[in-house]
Amino acid sequence: MELILLNEILSSLKKNCNETLLHYYYVMNTYYLSSYFAPTLREDPADAEFPSHKLLVRAGFIKPVGAGIYSLMPMGWRVVKKIEKILRQEMNRVGGQEVLLPVTQPAELWRESGRWNDVGAEMLRFKDRAERDMCLAMTHEESIVHMVRGYVKSYRQLPIMLYQIQTKFRDEPRPRGGLIRAREFTMKDAYSFHENEESLDEWYLKLYDAYERIFNRCGLEYIIVESDPGMMGGKIAHEFIAYSEFGEDTIIICPVCGYSANRQVARFKRDDAESEEMRPIEELATPGKESIEEVSEFLGVSPSKTCKAVFYMSEKRGLIFAVLRGDYEINETFLAKAIDDSNIRPARAEEIKACGAIAGYASPIGISGAFVVADTSLISERNLVAGANREGFHLRNVNIERDFKPDITAEIAAAHAGCKCIKCGNTLEAKRGIEAGNIFKLGTRYSSAMSALFLDRNGTEKPFVMGCYGIGSGRLMATVVEQSHDKDGIIWPENIAPFDVTVVLANEKAKIKLDELKSELEKAGVEALIDDRDLRPGIKFKDADLYGIPIRITMGRKVEEGIVELRERKTGEVQEVRISELSECIAKSRSKECV
RNA sequence: CGGGGCGUAGCGCAGUCCGGUAGCGCACCUGGUUCGGGACCAGGGAGUCGCCGGUUCAAAUCCGGCCGCCCCGACCA
Numbered sequence: 001m002e003l004i005l006l007n008e009i010l011s012s013l014k015k016n017c018n019e020t021l022l023h024y025y026y027v028m029n030t031y032y033l034s035s036y037f038a039p040t041l042r043e044d045p046a047d048a049e050f051p052s053h054k055l056l057v058r059a060g061f062i063k064p065v066g067a068g069i070y071s072l073m074p075m076g077w078r079v080v081k082k083i084e085k086i087l088r089q090e091m092n093r094v095g096g097q098e099v100l101l102p103v104t105q106p107a108e109l110w111r112e113s114g115r116w117n118d119v120g121a122e123m124l125r126f127k128d129r130a131e132r133d134m135c136l137a138m139t140h141e142e143s144i145v146h147m148v149r150g151y152v153k154s155y156r157q158l159p160i161m162l163y164q165i166q167t168k169f170r171d172e173p174r175p176r177g178g179l180i181r182a183r184e185f186t187m188k189d190a191y192s193f194h195e196n197e198e199s200l201d202e203w204y205l206k207l208y209d210a211y212e213r214i215f216n217r218c219g220l221e222y223i224i225v226e227s228d229p230g231m232m233g234g235k236i237a238h239e240f241i242a243y244s245e246f247g248e249d250t251i252i253i254c255p256v257c258g259y260s261a262n263r264q265v266a267r268f269k270r271d272d273a274e275s276e277e278m279r280p281i282e283e284l285a286t287p288g289k290e291s292i293e294e295v296s297e298f299l300g301v302s303p304s305k306t307c308k309a310v311f312y313m314s315e316k317r318g319l320i321f322a323v324l325r326g327d328y329e330i331n332e333t334f335l336a337k338a339i340d341d342s343n344i345r346p347a348r349a350e351e352i353k354a355c356g357a358i359a360g361y362a363s364p365i366g367i368s369g370a371f372v373v374a375d376t377s378l379i380s381e382r383n384l385v386a387g388a389n390r391e392g393f394h395l396r397n398v399n400i401e402r403d404f405k406p407d408i409t410a411e412i413a414a415a416h417a418g419c420k421c422i423k424c425g426n427t428l429e430a431k432r433g434i435e436a437g438n439i440f441k442l443g444t445r446y447s448s449a450m451s452a453l454f455l456d457r458n459g460t461e462k463p464f465v466m467g468c469y470g471i472g473s474g475r476l477m478a479t480v481v482e483q484s485h486d487k488d489g490i491i492w493p494e495n496i497a498p499f500d501v502t503v504v505l506a507n508e509k510a511k512i513k514l515d516e517l518k519s520e521l522e523k524a525g526v527e528a529l530i531d532d533r534d535l536r537p538g539i540k541f542k543d544a545d546l547y548g549i550p551i552r553i554t555m556g557r558k559v560e561e562g563i564v565e566l567r568e569r570k571t572g573e574v575q576e577v578r579i580s581e582l583s584e585c586i587a588k589s590r591s592k593e594c595v
Numbered sequence: 596c597g598g599g600g601c602g603u604a605g606c607g608c609a610g611u612c613c614g615g616u617a618g619c620g621c622a623c624c625u626g627g628u629u630c631g632g633g634a635c636c637a638g639g640g641a642g643u644c645g646c647c648g649g650u651u652c653a654a655a656u657c658c659g660g661c662c663g664c665c666c667c668g669a670c671c672a
Contacts, residue, residue: 041622042606043606046606046608049666176666187672506630535630539632542632565631
C-alpha cells in the first residue's frame with residue numbers, strides 16, 4: 001500500500017521535474033559537460049612550475065586562492081573523494097575507526113604536550129574573542145590523545161586505531177608546486193594505541209602493508225625508505241616516496257642490496273684508514289682562496305684531502321664547529337642528533353669570529369669557546385689541508401687527535417650518490433621523489449606528556465605506546481599526475497579517475513543514438529561525462545585528453561550504423577564498437593581491480 | 596629569512612627605458628558561414644593599470660613606501 005503510494009509520488013516527480021531537478025533525487029552517474037563546471041584553460045597558468053600544478057589548474061580540477069591555498073572544483077573533488085574512499089577502505093580493513101578532530105584548537109592542548117613553545121611560525125596562532133590563545137591544527141596527535149585518554153583505561157581495550165580525513169594548516173615558509181606543498185591541505189591521519197612495543201611493531205607492519213595496497217590502487221610508483229621522525233619525536237619511521245624528478249626529497253638507494261633511505265637519515269660507509277705516515281704540519285699562503293674548490297685547485301690536492309668547517313648555533317651548546325672531509329656536505333639531522341639539540345641554525349659571521357675562527361680559513365686548531373664535532377670520515381684520513389685561522393693561510397698535514405681533539409666524533413656527513421653503502425659497500429645512487437605517505441613509531445612521546453594512561457596486565461599504570469600514519473589526499477592526487485601525464489594532459493589511473501568514460505558527441509547526428517548509448521553505459525555501471533557542448537569536435541578531443549578520463553567514446557561518423565569509437569587515453573588505442581556491444585567492451589578495457 | 600622575477604580585461608601577454616586617447620591573442624555576447632584534433636567573417640561587452648603617497652599641466656610609465664604572487668636557496672611529518 002505504502003509502496004504503491006511512494007511509486008506514485010516518484011512517477012509524478014519524474015513527470016513534473018526536469019532532469020536537473022531529478023539530480024537531487026538520484027545519485028548521478030552521468031553528467032553533461034554543457035552544464036558541468038569544469039572550465040579548461042588553453043594556456044599554462046603563468047605561476048605554475050610543476051606539471052601537476054599546471055595540469056590540474058588547466059584542466060579545471062583546482063583553483064589557487066592564495067599562496068599554498070587551493071579550492072577543489074568538481075573534477076578535482078571527485079578524484080580526491082575516490083582517493084579518500086580507498087584510504088577509508090584500507091584503514092577500515094586493518095581495524096581503523098573513523099573519527100573527526102577539530103581544526104581549531106585551544107593552546108592548552110598544545111601546552112600540555114609542550115609543542116605550543118616547541119613549534120615555531122609554522123603553526124598559525126590567533127586569539128578568540130575572549131583573548132584565549134588558539135591555533136589551527138597542523139597535526140592531530142594532541143587532539144587524538146585528548147579523545148582517548150580517560151576512556152581507554154585497560155590493556156584489554158588495546159590495541160585500537162582511530163583515523164580521520166581532515167584539513168590541516170601549516171604556515172610553510174615556502175609553499176610550492178601547487179598541491180605538492182600546500183599550506184592548507186587535507187590528509188588521512190591514523191593513530192594507533194598499544195600496550196607495548198611488540199604490539200606497535202606488529203601493527204606497524206599491518207600499516208606498512210595497507211600503505212602498499214593504497215598506493216598500488218592509486219597507480220603510484222614508489223619506494224619505501226627509512227626516514228627522519230623529525231618534529232614528531234618518534235623513533236622509527238618510513239616514508240613512501242613516489243619517484244618524480246620534481247620531487248623535493250632526495251633518496252639514497254643501493255642498487256645491489258636494496259638499502260634505501262631519505263637523504264636526511266641515509267648512512268654510508270667511510271673510506272678505509274689510510275696507511276700514510278703523519279707529516280709535520282706546515283702553513284701555506286693561500287691568498288683569496290676561501291672555498292674548498294678554490295683551495296684544492298690552488299694547492300693541487302683533491303677535495304677529499306681537505307677539511308671543511310661549518311658553523312652552527314645551538315641553543316643548548318652555543319657555537320658548534322662541525323668538521324668533515326672537504327668533499328662531503330653536512331647532514332643537519334645527524335648533527336642535531338649528535339649534539340642532542342634539534343634547535344640549531346647556521347651561525348652568523350660575528351658569532352664565528354668570536355671563537356677565533358676566520359670564515360674561509362677556519363680550522364679546529366687553536367679555537368676556543370666552540371663545541372667541535374668531527375665526522376667519522378676524518379678518523380681515517382691523514383695529512384689534510386685545513387684553514388689556519390688566519391686570513392689568507394691554510395695548513396697542510398693536519399691530523400685529527402694529533403693536532404686537534406673534537407668534543408665528539410659522529411656521523412654528521414650527508415650521503416650522496418657515489419658513497420659506499422653502509423650495508424654492502426657498493427656504490428649508492430641518489431634519486432628525487434615526493435613523499436606520498438609516512439608511518440611512524442611515536443612511542444610514548446605524547447601519551448606520557450599528556451598523561452594518557454592505562455593499566456597493564458600487572459595493574460601498573462602506563463602511557464600508551466603510539467604509532468601514527470599519514471597520507472595527504474590532495475598531495476596524492478597531484479603526485480599521481482606528476483607520474484601520469486603526457487603533453488596533452490593528465491592520464492588518470494582507472495581507480496581514481498574523475499569519470500570512467502567521457503563521450504564526445506562529434507556531430508549533430510550523434511544525439512540520435514544517445515539514449516541507446518546511455519543505457520549501455522548504465523549496463524556497464526560506469527560514471528560518464530558526456531560532452532554535449534555545441535563546439536567543434538577538435539576542442540572536445542583536446543579537453544578530453546586534458547581531463548585524462550581513461551576511456552573516450554566518440555559518436556560521430558558511423559552513429560547511424562550503430563557504431564562508435566572507443567579510445568584508451570593511456571595508449572591512444574582506438575577501436576570501432578557496435579553500441580550494442582559497448583558495455584562488454586568497456587568492461588574488457590577496464591581492469592578487474594576497480595574500486 | 597637571503598637572492599631573483601612578476602603584478603595592466605576571466606586567462607596569457609605587449610606598452611614602462613623616453614610621461615600625453617590603455618592595447619594584442621584566447622575566452623565571453625550577437626549575427627552569419629563552418630563542423631573528426633583548439634575554424635572564419637562582421638559587430639560588441641569587459642580593465643579603480645596591485646595599494647597608498649609624492650613629483651608634474653598631465654603618471655600604467657618617474658620617485659618613496661606598502662601589499663600580493665612565483666622561482667632559487669635556507670627551512671620542512
